[in-house]
Amino acid sequence: DTAVSQTPKYLVTQMGNDKSIKCEQNLGHDTMYWYKQDSKKFLKIMFSYNNKELIINETVPNRFSPKSPDKAHLNLHINSLELGDSAVYFCASSRTTATAVGGELFFGEGSRLTVL
Amino acid sequence: AQSVSQHNHHVILSEAASLELGCNYSYGGTVNLFWYVQYPGQHLQLLLKYFSGDPLVKGIKGFEAEFIKSKFSFNLRKPSVQWSDTAEYFCAVQSQGNLIFGKGTKLSVKP
Numbered sequence: 344d345t346a347v348s349q350t351p352k353y354l355v356t357q358m359g360n361d362k363s364i365k366c367e368q369n370l371g372h373d374t375m376y377w378y379k380q381d382s383k384k385f386l387k388i389m390f391s392y393n394n395k396e397l398i399i400n401e402t403v404p405n406r407f408s409p410k411s412p413d414k415a416h417l418n419l420h421i422n423s424l425e426l427g428d429s430a431v432y433f434c435a436s437s438r439t440t441a442t443a444v445g446g447e448l449f450f451g452e453g454s455r456l457t458v459l
Numbered sequence: 460a461q462s463v464s465q466h467n468h469h470v471i472l473s474e475a476a477s478l479e480l481g482c483n484y485s486y487g488g489t490v491n492l493f494w495y496v497q498y499p500g501q502h503l504q505l506l507l508k509y510f511s512g513d514p515l516v517k518g519i520k521g522f523e524a525e526f527i528k529s530k531f532s533f534n535l536r537k538p539s540v541q542w543s544d545t546a547e548y549f550c551a552v553q554s555q556g557n558l559i560f561g562k563g564t565k566l567s568v569k570p
Contacts, residue, residue, distance in 0.1 A: 384547055386560040399557060433502065448558055450503040
């Protein structure tokens with residue numbers, strides 16, 4: 344069983360389109376994340392949700408909107424896609440955000456978005 | 460703002476050579492430390508982690524890392540690398556629920 348699953352794995356689309364990437368985790372974790380990995384492999388956090396509530400919202404264009412219908416799902420919707428949005432987007436989850444406990448992240452396999 | 464620095468961008472080694480990848484972070488409070496590995500075309504997987512206790516942490520596949528608090532460092536080591544260790548290695552620091560990654564070090568092992 345895949346612990347953190349993302350769909351689609353590959354997405355090729357035209358500039359200006361709107362697209363969504365879905366993420367589901369079956370680990371019973373409370374916290375989910377979206378990371379963006381650019382062409383230089385740099386990983387940057389975009390959003391974090393804890394029990395369906397937004398707790399981290401880094402400086403990301405308003406065109407990116409996360410939605411968490413329940414704590415097992417965190418979807419990423421992107422409006423008006425631009426060339427610079429091309430990247431691999433990783434979903435992740437962790438049991439907790441508490442530093443004292445140490446929330447190890449489990450990552451999905453990534454969704455490679457190519458904007459033409 | 461906290462940051463994570465990985466000094467080596469690309470390391471090329473022959474099989475059986477020893478490996479040490481540097482990682483330094485800037486944050487004065489309590490942190491948890493991680494090393495993740497990303498094999499070509501795959502997602503990130505946890506190699507090892509440090510929360511507290513013994514600063515020398517052993518992970519999977521023969522990797523270990525040592526937390527030196529005074530140097531704000533968490534370097535990754537392996538005594539003898541294999542071709543299958545070719546991958547991208549990411550150091551990460553977690554504080555107050557936020558996990559920040561370094562820019563990664565690409566390791567290429569020649570057979």
